[in-house]
Amino acid sequence: MTTWELPEGYGRIKPDIVTYGSQIFGPSLYGGCRSLSGTSVAAPVITGAIAILLSSIPERERRRNPAMIKQILLEGAKKLETNASMFEQGAGKLDLSASFYYLQKYTPKIT
Numbered sequence: 460m461t462t463w464e465l466p467e468g469y470g471r472i473k474p475d476i477v478t479y480g481s482q483i484f485g486p487s488l489y490g491g492c493r494s495l496s497g498t499s500v501a502a503p504v505i506t507g508a509i510a511i512l513l514s515s516i517p518e519r520e521r522r523r524n525p526a527m528i529k530q531i532l533l534e535g536a537k538k539l540e541t542n543a544s545m546f547e548q549g550a551g552k553l554d555l556s557a558s559f560y561y562l563q564k565y566t567p568k569i570t
Contacts, residue, residue, distance in 0.1 A: 472545050475529065476536050478504045478553040508532070508555050512562055530568060534561045 480501030487493040509528055513521060535558030536551035 474549040
């Protein structure tokens with residue numbers, strides 16, 4: 460749960476989803492590559508996944524609704540095979556293929 464919501468808040472589970480964010484190769488300031496880690500690496504992975512998902516929808520049918528996108532990502536996520544709790548993995552690890560298939564049969568759901 461997010462710290463600011465305890466003890467009397469809504470108690471939303473965070474993180475919502477996890478993805479690659481440790482020892483990812485990216486550009487170095489002085490040329491070449493270096494190993495990067497953290498949310499500054501994981502956030503662009505999720506952003507790219509969202510862009511890919513949205514590009515699969517014909518433009519005239521796109522609904523630019525953040526709640527829809529979040530639902531698609533969370534429904535497609537796969538639980539980690541470790542003993543990680545929901546407080547460590549949220550809905551699980553990003554699974555772009557599963558999210559894509561969920562998007563094809565998407566119906567709004569109240570969460």
